[in-house]
Amino acid sequence: MNEKGLTIVEMIIGMTISVIILMISTSMMVNIFYKDTKSKQSEILSQVKNDLQSEITVGVRWAETLSFSDNELVVDNSIYRLNDGVIEKNGEAITPSSVYIEEFEIDDFSTTLQQKSLRVNIAMRHRDFSSVSDSLEVVVSQRKMEIEEQ
Amino acid sequence: MINKGAVTLIYMALVTLISVLILTVGYSRFMLSLRRSEAFADTIETSYRAESEINNLLAQLVGGYLTEANFPISESMAFGDTRVEIEARIEDNSQIIDVTASRFFAVNKIRAVRVAYGSGFFNDAEIIIALDCTGSMGNSSGSSEGTSRLQEQTKAVLGFIDNLAVSDYAGNVRMGVAVFGRNSNWLRSVSGQQVRPDAGMTVAEVRQAVYSGFTYPSGSGNLARSRSQSICDELVEDYTNIGAGFNIMNNYFENNPPPSGNAKRVEILISDGEPNTYIRESVCLNRPTCVPCSGNSFPLDYLKCTLADQNTEWTGGRTGMRNPLVDSYVVTVLHNPPAAVVSAIQTYSTEYYNAIYAYQLSEILDRIFESISTSFARTTISRIIPISEE
Numbered sequence: 301m302n303e304k305g306l307t308i309v310e311m312i313i314g315m316t317i318s319v320i321i322l323m324i325s326t327s328m329m330v331n332i333f334y335k336d337t338k339s340k341q342s343e344i345l346s347q348v349k350n351d352l353q354s355e356i357t358v359g360v361r362w363a364e365t366l367s368f369s370d371n372e373l374v375v376d377n378s379i380y381r382l383n384d385g386v387i388e389k390n391g392e393a394i395t396p397s398s399v400y401i402e403e404f405e406i407d408d409f410s411t412t413l414q415q416k417s418l419r420v421n422i423a424m425r426h427r428d429f430s431s432v433s434d435s436l437e438v439v440v441s442q443r444k445m446e447i448e449e450q
Numbered sequence: 451m452i453n454k455g456a457v458t459l460i461y462m463a464l465v466t467l468i469s470v471l472i473l474t475v476g477y478s479r480f481m482l483s484l485r486r487s488e489a490f491a492d493t494i495e496t497s498y499r500a501e502s503e504i505n506n507l508l509a510q511l512v513g514g515y516l517t518e519a520n521f522p523i524s525e526s527m528a529f530g531d532t533r534v535e536i537e538a539r540i541e542d543n544s545q546i547i548d549v550t551a552s553r554f555f556a557v558n559k560i561r562a563v564r565v566a567y568g569s570g571f572f573n574d575a576e577i578i579i580a581l582d583c584t585g586s587m588g589n590s591s592g593s594s595e596g597t598s599r600l601q602e603q604t605k606a607v608l609g610f611i612d613n614l615a616v617s618d619y620a621g622n623v624r625m626g627v628a629v630f631g632r633n634s635n636w637l638r639s640v641s642g643q644q645v646r647p648d649a650g651m652t653v654a655e656v657r658q659a660v661y662s663g664f665t666y667p668s669g670s671g672n673l674a675r676s677r678s679q680s681i682c683d684e685l686v687e688d689y690t691n692i693g694a695g696f697n698i699m700n701n702y703f704e705n706n707p708p709p710s711g712n713a714k715r716v717e718i719l720i721s722d723g724e725p726n727t728y729i730r731e732s733v734c735l736n737r738p739t740c741v742p743c744s745g746n747s748f749p750l751d752y753l754k755c756t757l758a759d760q761n762t763e764w765t766g767g768r769t770g771m772r773n774p775l776v777d778s779y780v781v782t783v784l785h786n787p788p789a790a791v792v793s794a795i796q797t798y799s800t801e802y803y804n805a806i807y808a809y810q811l812s813e814i815l816d817r818i819f820e821s822i823s824t825s826f827a828r829t830t831i832s833r834i835i836p837i838s839e840e
Contacts, residue, residue, distance in 0.1 A: 336476075343483050350490040358497065362833040414761050443501075447829040449512055 341398075341426040345434040348399050348424060352387065355394065356380070356420055357440045366416045366442060368406040373420070380404075385427075400427045409439055417441040485555070492556035499532050500551040500558040507536065507547050508562055508829060521545065548834070559835035566827045574713035575619065576647045577822070578626040578702060579607060580634070580695035582721045585688045588676030589722075592807030599722050599783055599808035600680060601673040604664040606720075606811035611657045613819045624648065624709060625656045626702065630695035630719075631677075631686035632727050637663055638681065648706055690723035693752030696772065700756060703776045715776040716822055720811065722783035724791050725749035750790060758798040770798065777801075779818050783808045 306314075359375040360366060367374045371382040381388050382404035387395045395401055403423035410416045418440060425433035510516035523538035531553055538547040545564040550557065587600035597605075607627070614620055624647035627637040636644035639659040643649055651659070663681035666674040674680035677688065699717040708715060726749055751765070757778060758770025772778060777800040782791070787804050795802045801821060803814045 340479070343479075346483075347486055350486065354490060354493050358493075358833075358836060361497075443831065445831050447508070447831070449827045449829070 338429065338432060341429050341432040342434070344396065345399060345424055345426065345432060348395050349422075349434055349436045352395070352422060353436055353438055355389075357438060360416075360418055360420075360440045361443050362445075363442055364445070366418070368408075368418065371404050373404075373406050373418075387422075395424075398427055399424050402433075403435075415442040415444055489555035492553040493558075495532055496551040496553055496556045496558035499529060499534060500549045500560045503534055503536065503549045503551070504547060504560045504562050504831065507538070507549070508564070511545065511564060512827075518545070523547075550835070557835050559833070560831065561834050562829055562831045564827050564829040574709040575623045575716065575822070576626070576703075576708065576713060577614075577623060577716045577718065578628060578647060578699045579610070580628040580630055580699055580717065580719040581607065581637075582690075582695075582723070583629040583631045583677055583680070583682030583686050584690050584721075584723055585677055586690075586723050587682075588678075591809045593809035595809075597673075597809065598675040600664070600677065600682075601675060602808035602811050603720055604660065604673050606815045607660055608657060609812045610815040610819055611653060611660065613816065615653045615657070617823065619823065620653050623653065625651070625653060626699075627656060627660055628695065628698045629682055629685050630691065630698070631682065632689040632691050632694070633686050634691075634694040634698040635685040636698070638685070640668070646702065648702075689727040690721065690725055691727050691749060691752070692719065692721050692723075692725045693749070693756040695719045695721070696753070696756035696778070699776075700771050700773070703773050704771075714822070715773070716779065717772075717776055718779045718781070718815075718818060720781045720783070722808065724784075724788055725753045750794060753791070754794050754798060757795065762798060764798060777822075779803075779821075781805065781811065781814050781818075783811065 356373070356375075359378060363375045365374070365376055373380040377390075379390055380394075382401055385400040385402070386393045386397065387401050387404060401422060401424050403421060405421040407419040407421075408416065409419045419437065420440065421435070421437045423433070423435040507516065518540060521538055521540050523536055526533065526535045528534070533552050535550045535552075536547070537550075538545065540546070543566055545566070547562045547564070548559060549561075550559040552558075581603060582599075587603065588598050591597045591599050591602040593602065611625070614623060614625070625645075626647040626649070627645045629635055629637055636646050637659055638644055639651070639655065640662050643651070643659075645651060645656055645659045662669045664674050666672055666679035668681075677683055696717070696719060699719075703715055703717070754764040754770070755768065756771050757780070758764040759772045759774040759776075759778075760769050761774050762770050764770050778798075779801050780795045780799040781803045782795065783805045784791075785806055792802075792804070801818070803817070805811050805814055
């Protein structure tokens with residue numbers, strides 16, 4: 301009978317090892333989940349950045365008319381505007397509410413009047429994880445859509 | 451003893467299941483993220499590949515390496531994973547080239563439409579000539595025949611109209627003749643009709659109007675020597691406001707649609723003097739807002755703003771008034787051309803000629819006629835896919 305039981309020393313050693321393993325594994329899990337969450341938010345920002353880059357560069361490149369002012373870019377009939385941390389296109393949000401757009405700046409980089417070149421600078425962060433941020437800076441030029449040869 | 455290890459097995463199975471689930475979710479997310487990045491990269495790659503190919507084809511067309519004999523074209527090629535399809539055909543007098551670049555996650559299609567004019571493709575044209583009606587036109591032309599500048603101008607314009615009349619394009623051209631001095635006006639026919647391109651006059655009728663307006667007595671066969679002998683006196687005041695000559699032509703082209711979408715529009719202005727005056731109505735439309743110009747340099751500024759096209763800045767932040775689709779040919783008769791005037795005209799006109807003596811005007815107008823009627827082409831490039839949002 302004596303051989304079937306555990307001594308108190310064995311139990312203490314067993315519990316200590318269990319606690320240590322639990323603490324290490326919990327810490328690792330928390331770390332993994334934190335990093336996972338952060339990477340998810342970064343991915344969202346990265347996707348928003350890519351979407352905005354595609355949308356704006358394709359639009360500007362083939363635009364017939366272009367104009368811009370503070371926080372606003374007008375490409376033909378489409379008006380892109382920064383409103384309360386969200387970029388809207390003709391009044392409809394094109395960035396998710398989880399992403400806060402901090403800056404939507406446009407500068408004129410044109411060297412000719414015929415084709416405009418714009419530098420678009422967009423800074424963004426996650427609304428709930430302010431440490432997760434990203435930015436997009438792109439220079440895009442209108443294409444020459446009419447060419448005359450003599 | 452049989453049950454020994456059962457809990458361990460269940461525990462191990464659960465841990466394995468949970469691990470597999472976590473790995474699956476992680477992998478799915480990783481794959482999704484990868485695919486999104488690929489889609490973005492594909493968009494950029496197809497966009498640039500399509501543009502590159504269409505530019506390559508246009509360069510070959512312009513350089514003569516690709517001719518109409520090569521049409522229709524139907525080719526496909528691959529650059530790595532990018533597939534490029536080229537479809538080119540001729541419709542009416544247009545060469546239409548479609549280039550489609552596609553990858554796994556993106557397609558980009560660009561179309562170039564090249565319309566050739568001249569050499570049998572000279573569809574419709576509108577030509578306006580603005581003639582100098584100032585007093586200095588009565589001075590000697592420098593010719594051994596003893597003609598005046600006004601007489602040489604009339605001879606040159608009649609020659610230009612005669613060239614047009616015997617050309618294949620006579621029936622396709624709408625012609626107008628304006629005159630300018632301090633102000634500007636349309637030439638009038640004997641019946642008082644304004645010689646505007648939209649007046650419905652034939653080339654022969656336009657010639658008749660010039661002939662009767664610039665002969666003395668009218669219709670006599672003797673070319674008028676001076677403004678007082680010609681119709682000039684009735685139509686405009688003396689002194690030189692070259693901008694007024696451009697302005698009447700700009701106004702016409704701005705307010706009247708072209709006879710067809712492919713019509714060539716040309717303005718020709720002849721002057722023997724420096725701009726030295728202006729009138730209250732001489733206002734530079736300093737796009738986008740209209741601000742009157744003033745100051746001593748105004749006559750020259752007015753010339754610049756009326757001659758420069760709407761895409762060209764003639765002074766800080768102000769663009770010109772001429773429709774960029776209208777070609778502007780300017781001819782001056784200046785023995786010692788002033789640098790500021792020459793520089794302005796050379797900068798803002800399509801082509802500029804200076805005749806040291808007025809008797810050279812006929813030869814210059816012949817060259818302009820040749821330049822206008824020589825073939826040229828206009829290419830319009832547009833994006834078909836992704837579809838533009840209206």
